[in-house]
Amino acid sequence: MSRRLRREEYTVGWICALPFELAAAQEMLDEEHDGLEHDGNDENLYCLGSIAGHNVVIACLPASRIGNNPAAAVAMWMRATFRGIRFGLMVGIGGGVPSAEADIRLGDVVVSQPHQTFGGVVQYDAGKATPTGFERTASLNSPPQILLAAVARVQANELRGRSKLSDHVSKLERIPQFRRDKAGPDVLFEPTYNHRGGQTCELCYTDRQEARQPRKSDEIVVHYGTIASGNQVMRDGYTRDRQSSELGGILCFEMEAAGLMDGFPCLVIRGICDYADSHKNKRWQPYAAGTAAAYAKEILSLVPTAKVAEQPTIDNAMYRGGVSVSLTEAELISILADLARKKGDNLYWDQSIVDLLKLLRLPSNLEARKLFAEILQIHVGSLRTSIQNIALHKAILRKLAANNRRIPPEISICYACRESGHCAVNCPNKCYACGELGHWAADCHNKCYNWDKFSYWAASILPLSKEVVKAVAGNTENGIGIIARLLEHRGDEFNITEGVVKAAAGNTESGKEVIILLLDRRGNIQITEEVVKAAAGNRRSGKEVMVLLLDRKRDEIRITEGAVVEIARRFNKGVMSLLLDRRGNDVPITEELVRAAAEN
Ligand SMILES: [Zn+2]
Ligand SMILES: [Zn+2]
Ligand SMILES: [Zn+2]
Incomplete structure (x- = not known):
């Protein structure tokens, strides 16, 4: 029977683009793990397992969506779902650039390694393939140090004739499609x-x-150096060589890495x-996918697991645990593209400032654009000129990403x-809410604020006052979603006061789920008289909430004396006996308690 691990136990993210690349990756696993429960928002499908003691998450790009932007989206979700990931591997096929310097043959492997001015991957068509006006990206982030160190070990092993690469490749021979003799001349x-x-x-x-x-x-043969990444397929020998010489020597062309490097530090491995x-x-694609996957296995087997545990997670390394998160350009573009698709608007947001503002539901007339230009200090031409519009478009995208x-x-x-x-x-x-001067909508004394429609957007920008948190906990419509995200992003500011627990206990729609979330993230909840009263008043799910609270370990939940009496008074025998069963020692049998139980 295979094992099921916790999400945080996965430390390596492996991304591939094509089904046979996924198959090759799976064949390299020493052990396959059971799948985890699916997170509703995350569109990725994951394969889980381990290689050389590392727990590895593998994700493949959705069918027929190859390229930098889909790759960025897959990486973003993987990073968000598997918070323990320390580094990534982008593994798959690529088009080689044979030259006098590099005698590249089919089935060889190319690995991204910093060379001259480049960090290992260069996006050669930036600004051309993505018409958003981003400047040409000369070079992207380098692979993480821990992987470059492993690359050096692999190289040393190769020199000493101790490489296991061929052994790993031979694991695939049982599948006919992956065999070298199937590939042709x-x-x-x-x-x-x-x-x-x-x-x-x-x-x-x-x-x-x-x-x-x-x-x-x-x-x-494994070659180390610069990989060129772009959104179009390179399929011309002359252009290939010209691009390569312009960029000071390229080993391989591919289509995903540029979307990853800045948001998902990884080593790019191309067969x-x-x-x-x-x-x-x-014809050579499956075999080449196999040699790349085999190299990835070789790398992982030379990365000490203890060293990996010492590394900061990708999230921590990039954002140092802060609340402010900045996206890479590729991530932002894929998010906006998704937004446009969902809204079904026929907007050219990636080219037009007016359409971008419309997509963002911001005013887009000349007056508004003038204002934005003032605020962002964009004055490269007079207002209606396209040069000014392009500059403003670019500036707003940059602001959004930041x-x-x-x-x-x-x-x-x-x-x-x-x-x-x-x-x-x-x-x-x-x-x-009421149009009066002198107070915020959130503190509106006229109570016109519609808390049930309280959105995460509102919650994310408001100060998390007692009142706001209480309102969210009691929100029957989307309280769980908002709380989950607030705990995740603003956990430090989130105080679980009596009022919050009370609001959750009285939440008829999702009281139970909200309490579970609070317990999972924080523990330390106190059941007071007020909380019991709120649960008793919650006819739909109050009893479930009480059972849930009483069922937890005693170091997580404290029960006040007043609450015990209140339980005896308001809940049936089942709840009371659960209380005595779990907390018998904590429950002083007072006269008041006996009276309360008798009256019930
Ligand atoms: Zn031909
Ligand atoms: Zn205002
Ligand atoms: Zn008001």
């Missing part, structure tokens, strides 16, 4: 000679092939399946008073 044509059509190169002239010495054995020219076909996709306060316009710089919920001028 390894032929490289002159860069300027184009494919003459057909599935294979049968029609292509053999005299236009590059003359290369055949390798003496089937050994897999070479073609030469990124017009002759490319799919503010974790939330609209930053300085560009939001308050709809209560129409001033910029704050949201209506904390408008200093006017309460948007």
